[in-house]
Amino acid sequence: MAIAPPPSGPSAEDEAMILEVVRDLVRERVAPRAADIDDKGEFARDIYKLFAENDLLGVPFPAEYGGVGGSFLTYVKVVEEVSKACASSGLMIAVQELGALAIIIAGSDEQKRRYLPKISSGEYIAAYALSEAGSGSDAAGSMRTRAEKKGDTYVLNGNKVWITQGSVADVITVFAVTDPDKGPNGISAFVVEKTFPGFKVGKLEKKMGIRGSPTCELIFENCEVPAANMLGPEGTGFKTAMKVLDKSRPGIAAQALGIAQGALDYAANYARERMAFGKPIGQQQGIQFMLADMRVEVEASRLLLYEAARKCDESSPDLTLWAALAKLKAGDTAMKVTTDAVQILGGFGYSTEYPVERMMRDAKITQIYEGTQQIQRLVIARSLVGKGAGSNGSAKN
Ligand code: CAA
Numbered sequence: 001m002a003i004a005p006p007p008s009g010p011s012a013e014d015e016a017m018i019l020e021v022v023r024d025l026v027r028e029r030v031a032p033r034a035a036d037i038d039d040k041g042e043f044a045r046d047i048y049k050l051f052a053e054n055d056l057l058g059v060p061f062p063a064e065y066g067g068v069g070g071s072f073l074t075y076v077k078v079v080e081e082v083s084k085a086c087a088s089s090g091l092m093i094a095v096q097e098l099g100a101l102a103i104i105i106a107g108s109d110e111q112k113r114r115y116l117p118k119i120s121s122g123e124y125i126a127a128y129a130l131s132e133a134g135s136g137s138d139a140a141g142s143m144r145t146r147a148e149k150k151g152d153t154y155v156l157n158g159n160k161v162w163i164t165q166g167s168v169a170d171v172i173t174v175f176a177v178t179d180p181d182k183g184p185n186g187i188s189a190f191v192v193e194k195t196f197p198g199f200k201v202g203k204l205e206k207k208m209g210i211r212g213s214p215t216c217e218l219i220f221e222n223c224e225v226p227a228a229n230m231l232g233p234e235g236t237g238f239k240t241a242m243k244v245l246d247k248s249r250p251g252i253a254a255q256a257l258g259i260a261q262g263a264l265d266y267a268a269n270y271a272r273e274r275m276a277f278g279k280p281i282g283q284q285q286g287i288q289f290m291l292a293d294m295r296v297e298v299e300a301s302r303l304l305l306y307e308a309a310r311k312c313d314e315s316s317p318d319l320t321l322w323a324a325l326a327k328l329k330a331g332d333t334a335m336k337v338t339t340d341a342v343q344i345l346g347g348f349g350y351s352t353e354y355p356v357e358r359m360m361r362d363a364k365i366t367q368i369y370e371g372t373q374q375i376q377r378l379v380i381a382r383s384l385v386g387k388g389a390g391s392n393g394s395a396k397n
Pocket of ligand 1: 095098128130131136137138139140141162163164173185238241243245246368369370371372374378379387
């Protein structure tokens, strides 16, 4: 008689097994590709395929919709492991999750059955399109992309920018204004397939870091989206977008933590071997203090992140706060630790022949995307003192 899997999903042993597989794949397949992926600035299809074959693209997706049914905690640990060696590859896993989350959170059973198994298996690459040229931090107040209902179709017009994986995505969660008089409550969410008429990929960005992850503009010119592809009722899109970010910011914190740990490991190894003034530089107090400070920041980030991931697993009411705490700390840690790693390696650190300069370039984006560090501080402050007079002019706690 077959034993039914536990309703709570994979166990701690399963998590350990998944992470062991990930560590092997990272050591043997991802790490040797990292410098080349950065250098060529291309989406690494081989790595994507590797993740798909090893079920790493849908770790926290519900098992009933083709996912692994793993915890968020396992998922963030997977992103962390991969990002230690290659931040662009870690981001593939995080953005697959980001692109699917609105469907998981607000989709109907039919929509989940239609899309989640294909995203989880890797057949579909997913993306999330919220930002516009004039609408980054002020996501609700400045959104211009319009969706107008015509019969059984919504017609989308507008441009989205900075869309991670946008140029390679098969399905994209797109947010658009359905009622301009209702502010945040006039925004709706849609699943757009790349084959829908009126959808076009625009300009590709040339970037400082995460160069293996394509970032682009998406253009909607009378783009026809079936009404059946709206996620949740009309006007609920902004809340869905925010709920998605609550669960996706820990993924970016995991990417940041992985980058920081990778840089710390490299710098510590270097400090054990590099000689100066007759002894390894790791025996010089100036370097020891730097390494100790780096370790503290990394471990503090990890504790915040794992707690935020547990809050995701529990759908805790203070998840918004914890996601912001984790993303803020881990992003700043990644920037600080990678900068110090470059310093410890000196001239070698500044050379592209060593990985820490790539890690430093990759770290910067974690302070910018999925809500800048300033937005995380705003979210954290609101948990302490309420919203007050906000960007859309309302005053509430
Ligand atoms: N969960 C549920 N509902 C939420 C919510 C949340 N976390 N946050 C806000 N809401 C609700 C509010 O309760 C409010 O509802 P009511 O009108 O019914 O009261 C409504 O949404 C509007 O909220 P606010 O008034 O708080 O909205 P605001 O205009 O003041 O903005 C903000 C809030 C926190 C600044 C938000 O705009 C924000 O997070 N901005 C940053 C956007 C961002 O992170 N962009 C990243 C793009 S994605 C990306 O970067 C991906 C990538 O490349 C990898």
